[in-house]
Structures are given as structure tokens and as C-alpha cells.
Amino acid sequence: MAKRHFDIKAQPGFAFLAMFTFAALYLPIATLVAYAFNASDSVSIWGGFSLKWFVEAWNNSAVQDAAWRSLVVAFFAAAIATTAATMAAIATTRTEPYRGLSFKYAFINQPLMVPEIVTAVALLIVFSRIKVWTGYSGLGYLIIAHTAFCIPFAYLPIRARLESMDLTLERAAADLYATPWMAFRRVTLPLLRPGIIAGFMLAFVISLDDVVITEFVKSGGQDTLPTYMLGQIRRTVTPEVNAIATAFLALSVVLVTAFFFINRQKT
Amino acid sequence: MPEAKPSNTLSIMRMRLGSPQTSIWVQRMPEPTGADDKRIAIEARGIVKAFGQGPSALRALDNVSVSIRENEFFTLLGPSGCGKTTLLRLIAGFEYPTEGAILLHGDDIAGLPPFKRPINTVFQSYALFPHLTVWENVAFGLQMLGKSKADIEARVAVMLKLVHMEELAQRRTDQISGGQAQRVALARALAPSPKVLLLDEPLSALDYKLRKEMQIELKRMQNETGITFVFVTHDQEEALTMSDRIAVMSRGKVLQVGSPWDIYDKPADRFVADFIGETNFLKASVVSIENGVARVMLASGTEIVATIAEGFQPRDSVTVVVRPEHARAVQQGGQLSGSIENVVYFGTDTHIHIKLDSGELFTVRQQNSRTQSCGFKVGDRAGVEIAPDAAQVLRD
Amino acid sequence: MATAAETARQGETETIRRRWLLSAPALVIIFVAAVGPLFVMLAYSFMARGDYGDVKFGQFSLDGWFSVFFQRDIFDDTVTLADAHLSILWRSLRLSLITTVLTLILGFPTAYFIATRPRHTREIWVFLVTIPFWTNLLIRTFAMQQVIRNEGVINTLLRALGIIDQPLQIMYTDWAILFGMVYVYLPLMVLPLYASMEKLDFRLIEAGYDLYAGRLSVLWRIVIPLVKPGVIAGSILVFIPSLGAYVIPRVLGGGKNLMLGNLIEMQFGSGRNWPLGAAISITLMVLVMVALLFYVRNASKSGAQHG
Numbered sequence: 001m002a003k004r005h006f007d008i009k010a011q012p013g014f015a016f017l018a019m020f021t022f023a024a025l026y027l028p029i030a031t032l033v034a035y036a037f038n039a040s041d042s043v044s045i046w047g048g049f050s051l052k053w054f055v056e057a058w059n060n061s062a063v064q065d066a067a068w069r070s071l072v073v074a075f076f077a078a079a080i081a082t083t084a085a086t087m088a089a090i091a092t093t094r095t096e097p098y099r100g101l102s103f104k105y106a107f108i109n110q111p112l113m114v115p116e117i118v119t120a121v122a123l124l125i126v127f128s129r130i131k132v133w134t135g136y137s138g139l140g141y142l143i144i145a146h147t148a149f150c151i152p153f154a155y156l157p158i159r160a161r162l163e164s165m166d167l168t169l170e171r172a173a174a175d176l177y178a179t180p181w182m183a184f185r186r187v188t189l190p191l192l193r194p195g196i197i198a199g200f201m202l203a204f205v206i207s208l209d210d211v212v213i214t215e216f217v218k219s220g221g222q223d224t225l226p227t228y229m230l231g232q233i234r235r236t237v238t239p240e241v242n243a244i245a246t247a248f249l250a251l252s253v254v255l256v257t258a259f260f261f262i263n264r265q266k267t
Numbered sequence: 268m269p270e271a272k273p274s275n276t277l278s279i280m281r282m283r284l285g286s287p288q289t290s291i292w293v294q295r296m297p298e299p300t301g302a303d304d305k306r307i308a309i310e311a312r313g314i315v316k317a318f319g320q321g322p323s324a325l326r327a328l329d330n331v332s333v334s335i336r337e338n339e340f341f342t343l344l345g346p347s348g349c350g351k352t353t354l355l356r357l358i359a360g361f362e363y364p365t366e367g368a369i370l371l372h373g374d375d376i377a378g379l380p381p382f383k384r385p386i387n388t389v390f391q392s393y394a395l396f397p398h399l400t401v402w403e404n405v406a407f408g409l410q411m412l413g414k415s416k417a418d419i420e421a422r423v424a425v426m427l428k429l430v431h432m433e434e435l436a437q438r439r440t441d442q443i444s445g446g447q448a449q450r451v452a453l454a455r456a457l458a459p460s461p462k463v464l465l466l467d468e469p470l471s472a473l474d475y476k477l478r479k480e481m482q483i484e485l486k487r488m489q490n491e492t493g494i495t496f497v498f499v500t501h502d503q504e505e506a507l508t509m510s511d512r513i514a515v516m517s518r519g520k521v522l523q524v525g526s527p528w529d530i531y532d533k534p535a536d537r538f539v540a541d542f543i544g545e546t547n548f549l550k551a552s553v554v555s556i557e558n559g560v561a562r563v564m565l566a567s568g569t570e571i572v573a574t575i576a577e578g579f580q581p582r583d584s585v586t587v588v589v590r591p592e593h594a595r596a597v598q599q600g601g602q603l604s605g606s607i608e609n610v611v612y613f614g615t616d617t618h619i620h621i622k623l624d625s626g627e628l629f630t631v632r633q634q635n636s637r638t639q640s641c642g643f644k645v646g647d648r649a650g651v652e653i654a655p656d657a658a659q660v661l662r663d
Numbered sequence: 664m665a666t667a668a669e670t671a672r673q674g675e676t677e678t679i680r681r682r683w684l685l686s687a688p689a690l691v692i693i694f695v696a697a698v699g700p701l702f703v704m705l706a707y708s709f710m711a712r713g714d715y716g717d718v719k720f721g722q723f724s725l726d727g728w729f730s731v732f733f734q735r736d737i738f739d740d741t742v743t744l745a746d747a748h749l750s751i752l753w754r755s756l757r758l759s760l761i762t763t764v765l766t767l768i769l770g771f772p773t774a775y776f777i778a779t780r781p782r783h784t785r786e787i788w789v790f791l792v793t794i795p796f797w798t799n800l801l802i803r804t805f806a807m808q809q810v811i812r813n814e815g816v817i818n819t820l821l822r823a824l825g826i827i828d829q830p831l832q833i834m835y836t837d838w839a840i841l842f843g844m845v846y847v848y849l850p851l852m853v854l855p856l857y858a859s860m861e862k863l864d865f866r867l868i869e870a871g872y873d874l875y876a877g878r879l880s881v882l883w884r885i886v887i888p889l890v891k892p893g894v895i896a897g898s899i900l901v902f903i904p905s906l907g908a909y910v911i912p913r914v915l916g917g918g919k920n921l922m923l924g925n926l927i928e929m930q931f932g933s934g935r936n937w938p939l940g941a942a943i944s945i946t947l948m949v950l951v952m953v954a955l956l957f958y959v960r961n962a963s964k965s966g967a968q969h970g
Contacts, residue, residue, distance in 0.1 A: 115907025
């Protein structure tokens with residue numbers, strides 16, 4: 001009989017539970033994707049493989065509209081958030097503690113600490129009044145609301161990158177006659193780039209995914225893809241929603257994969 | 268004859284390009300004559316550097332004054348935390364002194380930011396820019412000075428040649444070895460022809476053999492470029508072999524400045540004697556003083572002769588230092604006596620540890636002879652013979 | 664010319680001023696669109712409700728806070744505890760706690776499993792957890808709906824196996840919310856757990872076995888104490904969003920099984936009682952703060968132990 005080696009890292013049942021977890025994580029997503037390719041009109045009966053729901057969703061002007069709006073909001077929110085977060089990260093890292101530093105940390109991370117629904121209704125209260133006062137009800141509200149909760153996400157990888165950066169590199173630049181601005185442009189910024197890109201992508205995904213705050217801040221006719229889907233799910237469920245969700249999912253996977261590889265890059 | 272390049276405004280040397288036969292640094296400064304020999308490159312005057320404020324402030328440098336001459340290889344030597352790196356950083360401009368002035372050729376530069384000082388640094392970690400190639404690293408300082416493209420290319424080529432890195436010019440800096448990184452760091456710092464080159468323990472990350480090679484290389488480059496090198500190290504052997512002059516530092520103060528020979532042979536105080544090489548310390552009191560030579564009485568009651576500095580009085584209690592290689596263990600006679608505690612064989616020489624009758628420990632180091640051992644066993648009685656002029660009196 | 668010391672001091676004040684300027688845009692945006700509105704909401708919770716939503720601006724009233732916990736009978740004005748609100752509060756706390764425990768039971772072995780894989784395959788497992796983590800919460804909730812529906816995967820499977828003939832009604836029950844929350848928040852448990860297990864020095868486990876510990880003692884006396892920061896972080900990361908969950912109970916719980924998030928929404932929608940909604944929101948925030956304080960206290964304690 002073959003002797004079993006004693007594996008010091010093993011724990012009984014752990015591998016099984018882990019496999020169960022991975023199965024549980026992917027089974028629902030797999031189901032959702034499978035039904036997106038269902039030819040039948042019903043979500044419960046399998047009627048063969050078909051792309052018709054994708055075509056339907058693609059040609060649905062409400063979907064097109066919402067998708068475009070999602071991308072616009074996500075792009076502007078991520079861009080502004082990443083810029084603000086980069087500046088804030090530079091201002092809050094690599095320094096002796098100074099007065100107000102921990103206040104800044106707390107402030108920047110505040111959107112992570114408060115349940116989304118609370119922020120959402122608070123924004124509803126304030127923005128609804130501003131909408132009445134100014135008469136403006138455009139996308140600006142969504143963009144600024146998204147920017148606020150994107151900042152901590154963009155800030156995270158940029159700050160991490162800055163903190164792992166060797167301070168002597170900038171000292172070396174100064175030693176070699178680079179003015180502070182040149183040292184920033186030629187040394188700090190290029191080294192920071194992967195962090196900034198990662199921060200932008202995180203912020204973009206976070207904005208794209210948001211349902212709750214968008215639901216409360218949007219004015220009439222300002223559905224984003226997630227709020228559109230929320231509305232659809234409450235009504236009758238057709239595989240069209242599955243198709244939209246699947247496309248959305250694919251986009252997320254692409255972004256996360258890209259993020260994963262950028263973050264692994266060492267310099 | 269190739270035309271001489273117009274000299275860099277910051278440069279104190281001239282270079283002639285194009286002729287491979289001639290050395291890269293063809294013409295050094297005109298040979299200094301007489302008084303010029305003493306020209307000061309860098310002077311630190313009454314430097315105090317305190318971290319923190321009020322009475323709890325930590326004085327990393329406490330009223331330090333040093334003058335570093337042109338063209339010399341000057342070493343700041345001391346244990347970690349003695350303030351040597353802080354002094355270097357003040358000269359480079361990464362820190363500002365709390366009090367005092369730093370003069371470069373007579374001008375106070377203590378308030379200037381690092382990018383306005385014609386001084387370059389080789390960092391302990393090298394601090395090569397990881398996003399740039401070897402070539403781009405060396406070119407960085409020249410680009411920041413706004414040199415023309417042609418000048419930069421010529422100068423970088425010369426520098427890469429100086430450090431034997433021409434082949435790897437296009438490598439990224441994370442694709443080269445530690446020894447190569449060290450050379451690039453050196454080339455990068457020398458490229459803008461600084462008036463002073465600061466080296467912050469640049470050899471500490473290298474293994475023993477490479478370190479020995481680089482010591483010789485550094486010395487060669489200092490000779491060829493004629494630039495003032497200020498070298499920081501905690502390794503006394505490194506300091507002794509490379510330096511023209513050494514400043515020994517401890518606890519934020521400069522204890523002694525002098526040539527390696529001065530420092531080793533005429534240590535100014537107990538710390539220096541102890542830090543540089545091995546030393547025996549013996550308690551004694553002064554009996555009489557005459558012409559810089561004193562008779563002192565040791566704890567055993569024996570009187571010996573020792574060199575003494577100014578300012579001692581008879582009956583002062585003092586410490587007498589004797590280097591292990593300046594004493595010999597003998598079967599009979601000698602100024603001291605005791606019993607052998609340990610005999611340690613070191614290949615070229617043998618260390619004999621003797622417990623003196625006064626209770627003090629004394630080590631002698633003697634060369635091994637090819638034919639016989641030192642002739643002592645643990646427990647044997649032995650005498651210690653101190654060479655004439657070998658003993659020196661230090662304040663307690 | 665200024666002395667070096669003066670230059671240094673001026674430089675320092677200048678640097679700090681620049682650091683404030685640099686952080687200003689982020690701070691202003693967060694103030695305008697996150698922190699500031701919370702204060703406005705606090706003020707609203709002390710105002711009288713408007714007739715068609717909103718508030719009677721500037722008109723002080725404690726009615727909002729009163730009705731978080733109590734209700735007044737319309738006929739005889741007797742004051743009783745607001746059962747509806749308290750039962751929703753209780754359901755939120757209960758479901759969030761159960762979710763935390765369940766994700767821990769599944770997440771701990773999973774994180775341990777990943778941490779004990781060879782280095783190059785580890786990244787792939789982490790990646791597999793990261794994908795659902797970054798997938799839209801709504802999509803994942805919707806995906807769970809497809810599994811637990813009456814015609815969903817579970818019911819179809821059980822019926823095909825002949826275990827049941829009537830579909831199990833999971834949708835629109837507390838079970839559905841629980842399934843959904845465990846599913847959605849599981850990655851939030853696994854990732855911090857893995858982060859602290861990755862740093863685990865497995866020589867300590869060897870030392871444990873060397874000193875006669877069995878598998879269970881090694882797990883209980885060595886592994887768990889060492890990864891405690893990860894356990895606490897994961898639990899907080901799951902508990903807090905569970906408590907404030909809104910989408911999951913709305914989609915899976917139907918209209919009947921509300922959690923605090925839905926109760927808040929109701930006050931701003933059909934309930935038209937903004938002061939009450941604001942007061943409940945602040946109550947929810949206070950609960951979250953308490954959980955966070957607990958975390959900070961424990962994190963600093965275990966930090967000190969290992970520091």
C-alpha cells in the first residue's frame with residue numbers, strides 16, 4: 001500500500017468547502033449567461049442557442065441610451081476622481097505627520113464608511129432642492145455624486161504606489177539638477193503611471209456598477225444601464241435582461257483582467 | 268589634435284575627446300603649488316542639526332566644523348548614528364542645518380536647494396531611475412542642466428567608458444547586477460562634472476570581493492577626475508585604505524581629523540583608538556612629563572614610558588593604549604606579566620590573550636614563523652614586552 | 664540672504680500649504696457630494712414633514728425621530744413601540760449577522776485553500792474570486808434570482824431528482840435575501856482573509872506539529888489567532904454593507920421582507936415622510952459607526968500584538 005505523506009498545510013474538508021465556494025460563485029453567473037443565449041421567450045424553458053436577445057437589446061433605444069449614459073458618467077467621474085485622487089495622494093503620502101493629515105485620510109475614505117443608501121437619500125435631499133433653485137437637472141449631478149464615491153477607490157492604488165516608491169529617487173533627481181517640477185514630471189509621474197491607470201480603471205468600474213446612488217440622484221429619463229436593469233427586473237423578466245447583464249459582465253471581466261495585469265507590473 | 272571641448276561651467280577639469288590612446292581625463296587641474304595645496308573645497312562651519320524641538324530635540328550634529336580640501340579623498344568614518352550621513356545630506360542639500368554654514372569655495376550654500384548645488388551624490392541604494400535605461404540615467408543630470416544633445420551624447424559615452432558600461436547602455440536598470448548598478452550610479456553622478464562628489468556608503472551592498480575591486484576603482488576614478496570625493500563609511504578598513512584624510516565621528520561630533528596614519532597611530536582619544544583597529548587599554552597614573560614623553564605607573568606598579576599630548580599634569584589618572592602588534596609575548600622579562608588565557612591562530616599571525624596580574628586583559632599579535640609555533644599554551648606564565656614609542660597616553 | 668534655518672522653516676510651512684492646496688479638489692468634491700449632504704440630512708431629521716414629501720423648511724419638529732421608535736394611535740393617541748420599524752431593524756441585524764457567519768464559514772476554508780496553493784497558481788485562484796467581486800452587484804443579485812426562482816436551477820434540479828413535486832418557495836422570503844447576501848458579499852470575506860493568510864509563516868505550523876499539536880489544535884491555536892486581523896476585517900466588510908443592503912432585499916425579498924435600506928427608501932417614496940427617512944438613515948449610520956469603532960479598536964489591539 002502506498003504511504004500517504006503528511007501534508008502540513010492541509011486541513012480536513014477545507015478543499016471541499018473551497019470548491020463548493022468557487023462553484024457557488026460561478027453557478028449563478030453561468031446560469032445567467034446561459035439563459036442570455038436562450039432562443040425561447042421564457043427564462044424558464046431552454047429553447048436552443050440563439051443570439052436574438054443580444055440583437056434585441058442592441059436595437060432597444062432605451063438600452064442604447066442607458067449604456068451610453070453609463071459610459072459618459074463613468075468616464076467623467078473616473079477622470080475627475082483620478083485627477084483629484086492623484087493630487088490628494090501626493091499631498092498625503094511620504095511626509096511626517098502634519099496637522100490635519102489624519103483628517104484628510106478620514107475625509108477621503110468617508111464615502112466607503114457610510115452605507116450607500118444613506119448617502120443616496122442625503123444626496124436626494126440636497127440635489128432635489130438645488131434642482132428646484134437652479135432649474136438645472138442635467139448629468140452634472142450624477143457625475144459629481146459618482147466622482148465623490150470614486151475618489152477613495154482611485155486614491156487607493158495611487159497611494160499604495162507612492163508609498164512603495166523610493167524617496168531617494170526624487171532626491172537623486174534633485175541632486176542631478178532637476179527642479180521640483182522637473183523631478184515630478186520626469187521621475188515621479190512616470191513611476192506613478194501604473195497606479196494612476198489602475199486607479200482610473202477601479203473608479204470607472206465602480207461608477208459603472210453603481211445602482212443605489214444613481215437611482216436616487218438621477219432626474220427623469222436619466223437611466224443608466226444598472227438602473228434600467230433594476231426597473232426591468234421588477235417588471236416581467238425576459239432574457240433580454242440576461243443579454244444586457246452578460247454584455248455588462250463581459251466588459252467588467254475585461255476591465256478587471258486589464259487591472260490585474262497592470263497591477264502586477266512592477267514599474 | 269582633437270579640439271578641446273569648452274569646459275563645463277561647473278567643471279574643474281578639462282577633457283579631451285577623440286584620442287583613444289590618451290587617458291579620458293587628459294589634463295588635470297594645473298598642479299597645485301604651495302598655498303594652493305591647502306585650497307578648501309567644502310567647509311562646514313559650526314554645524315548644528317537638531318531633529319525635533321526644545322530640550323528633547325535630538326542633536327544629530329553638534330557644532331561640527333570640517334574643512335575638505337580640493338582634490339582629496341575625504342572620508343567621514345563612524346558607527347551608525349554618529350551623524351556622518353546627516354552631514355553628507357546637509358552638504359548635498361537634502362537637509363538644512365539648524366545652525367551654521369556650509370561653504371563651497373567660500374560661498375555659503377547652506378540655504379540652496381540640491382538642484383542648485385554643483386555637488387552630486389552616489390546613493391547607498393544607488394537610486395537609479397527604474398523607468399530609464401542606463402544611458403538615460405547617466406544623461407539625466409546633463410539634460411536637466413540643459414546641455415545640447417551632442418554634448419550629452421559625447422559626455423555620456425565618455426562616462427560609460429570610464430565605468431566600463433558601454434555595452435549595457437540600453438539596458439533597463441533592473442536588468443543589471445549590483446556591481447553594474449554601482450558603476451552606473453557613479454557615472455551618473457560624475458557626468459555633470461560636480462565640484463564635489465558625495466558617496467554614501469556606496470560599497471555596503473556589494474559582496475566582499477567586489478567591494479575590494481570597487482575600492483581600487485573608486486580610488487582610480489578619483490585620481491583620474493581630480494574631483495573632491497567625500498566618502499561616508501562605517502568600515503574602518505575601507506577608510507584607512509582609500510582616504511587621503513579621515514574625520515572620525517561619534518555622537519554628532521568630529522573627534523579627530525587626519526591622515527590614515529595619524530588616526531591609527533596617534534588616536535586623539537579613547538573612542539578613536541577603540542574604533543580604529545584593536546587596542547589594549549591599561550589604567551595608569553602620570554609620574555612625570557618631559558618633552559612630550561611621560562613616565563607613567565601602571566596598575567601593577569611597573570613604570571613605562573609613553574608619548575603624551577599637551578595638558579596633562581603629574582598624578583593625573585590616565586589610560587595608556589598599546590596596539591597588539593606593538594607588543595610581544597616573552598617567556599621572561601617584559602614590562603608586564605600575566606598568564607596566557609587563550610591562543611588564537613589566524614594564519615598569518617597569532618593572537619595571544621594574556622590575563623595580566625593586575626586583572627586587565629592584554630592582547631598581543633605576532634607574526635607566525637614558518638618553522639615553529641608561538642611556544643605558549645593556555646595557563647603558561649608570560650611577560651609582555653612593549654616596543655619603544657608604542658605606548659600612548661590618553662585622557663581617561 | 665536668509666539663514667539656512669530660516670529657509671528650512673519657510674520651506675516647511677510652504678510645503679504644508681501646498682499639500683493642502685493639492686488635496687483641496689478631492690476634499691471639496693467629497694464635501695459637496697458626500698459629507699455635506701449628511702449634515703443637511705441630520706438637519707432635515709429635525710424638521711416637520713411636508714405634505715407631499717420634502718419638509719416644511721426651518722420648522723423644528725421631533726416627529727421624525729419619535730416615529731423611528733414609537734407610533735401614536737390615530738384614534739386614542741396612545742403611544743406604543745413602532746413594531747413595524749423595530750422588526751425591520753431586528754431583521755436587518757439578524758440577517759446581517761447570519762450573513763457574516765455564513766460567509767466566514769465558507770470564506771475561511773476558501774482563503775486558506777488559496778493561500779496553500781503553489782505561488783504561481785495562487786494568483787489564478789485570487790483572480791477567480793476577484794471577478795465576481797468586480798461584477799455589478801445588481802447582476803449578481805439577478806443571477807442569484809435565476810438560481811432560486813420557482814423555475815430556477817435549484818427547484819428544477821430537485822424536481823428532476825424527484826425530491827419535491829411542488830417548487831420550494833424561496834423567492835420573496837428571508838431565505839432569498841440571505842442567499843443573495845451571502846453570494847454577493849462572499850468575495851468581501853475571502854479577499855481580506857486571504858491577504859492575512861498569505862503572510863502566514865507556515866514554519867509556525869510545522870513548529871506546531873513538531874510540538875505534538877493535531878490538525879485541529881494547529882488550526883485553532885496557531886492559524887486562527889494569526890489571521891485574526893483578516894477575520895475581523897472580512898467580517899466588518901461583510902457586516903456593514905449587509906446592514907445597509909438595499910438592492911438585494913428589493914429584488915429578492917419582494918415588497919414584503921424589508922430591510923433598513925428599503926424602509927428608508929419608502930419614507931422618501933410612497934411614505935412621503937422625509938424627516939423619518941432621515942432619522943432612520945442616521946440611525947443606520949450610527950449602527951455602522953459602532954461596528955467600525957469595534958473594528959478599529961480590535962485592529963489596533965491586534966496590530967499592537969504583532970507590532
